[in-house]
Amino acid sequence: MSNLNGAYYGPAVPPPKKTYHRPSRGGGGCFECCCGCIFSLIFKLIFTALIIIGIAVLIFWLIVRPNVVKFHVTDATLTQFNFTGNNTLNYDLTLNITVRNPNKRLGIYYDYIEARAMYQDVRFDTEFFDRFYQGHKKTNVISRQFKGTHVVPLGAEETKELNKDKEDGVYGIDVKMYLKVRFKLGVFKTKTLKPKVTCELRVPLKSAGGGGGGGGFEVTKCDWDR
Structure with missing residues (x-):
């Protein structure tokens, strides 16, 4: 045993597994987020416009006070x-x-x-x-x-x-x-x-x-x- 050169003769050591980083398919997340923001902004604009129209109609009615002929x-x-x-x-x-x-x-x-x-x-x-x-x-x-x-x-x-x-x-x-x-x-x-x-x-x-x-x-x- 003394004349062994120190080499390892045991079972083969498996090579380390290679990891692959696939491109993420979640790139649509940003698009969906943008769409959600746009829809939210449109909803807020419509809601605001309706409030303004309602106030304008109320002011018109208070000023004119239309009565039936x-x-x-x-x-x-x-x-x-x-x-x-x-x-x-x-x-x-x-x-x-x-x-x-x-x-x-x-x-x-x-x-x-x-x-x-x-x-x-x-x-x-x-x-x-x-x-x-x-x-x-x-x-x-x-x-x-x-x-x-x-x-x-x-x-x-x-x-x-x-x-x-x-x-x-x-x-x-x-x-x-x-x-x-x-x-x-x-x-x-x-x-x-x-x-x-x-x-x-x-x-x-x-x-x-x-x-x-x-x-x-x-x-x-x-x-x-x-």
């Missing part, structure tokens, strides 16, 4: 309303309508006013009012006469209602108004809006002597259609 039929004169053969209606109806703008700062352009007279949900005449501008806190009176003949087909229920109106001497006539309006605030004007107004009337028929079978006409408030 009021329509009233103050007088309705019906001198003829009778049916002849073939459901032909002969009519003569005159209306006076007041339009009230209660707003202190808003003016109104009435660019188009169409009025449809209806009986038993059937239109028997259409008239148009002149266009006009209405200033702040103003009341205007508009008048029209509906006169002529028109075929109004009536079923059993409608004929029953007509006979009842004849007995009462008062006729249920609806007037539907189709408008095109613009609002003015200072030098600013809105786009054209197209509201509708319905006036449900009970109009007494005036006799040849000038009297009404059902008494006088009562002032009637018109409603805005939703």
Whole structure:
């Protein structure tokens, strides 16, 4: 044993394992982080814009205090309303309508006013009012006469209602108004809006002597259609 040269003759020593550093596939983490930041910023901007718009609307309302325009039929004169053969209606109806703008700062352009007279949900005449501008806190009176003949087909229920109106001497006539309006605030004007107004009337028929079978006409408030 003394003449051994010191070399190792035991089991082979395994070589050290080599480690490989693969490129990281997590490079998208930075991209996802950036996207998250962008989306968060967009959300905050939208939320802030909504708050600003809400505050602006509130301030506008507090300054302008817009009120609903009021329509009233103050007088309705019906001198003829009778049916002849073939459901032909002969009519003569005159209306006076007041339009009230209660707003202190808003003016109104009435660019188009169409009025449809209806009986038993059937239109028997259409008239148009002149266009006009209405200033702040103003009341205007508009008048029209509906006169002529028109075929109004009536079923059993409608004929029953007509006979009842004849007995009462008062006729249920609806007037539907189709408008095109613009609002003015200072030098600013809105786009054209197209509201509708319905006036449900009970109009007494005036006799040849000038009297009404059902008494006088009562002032009637018109409603805005939703």
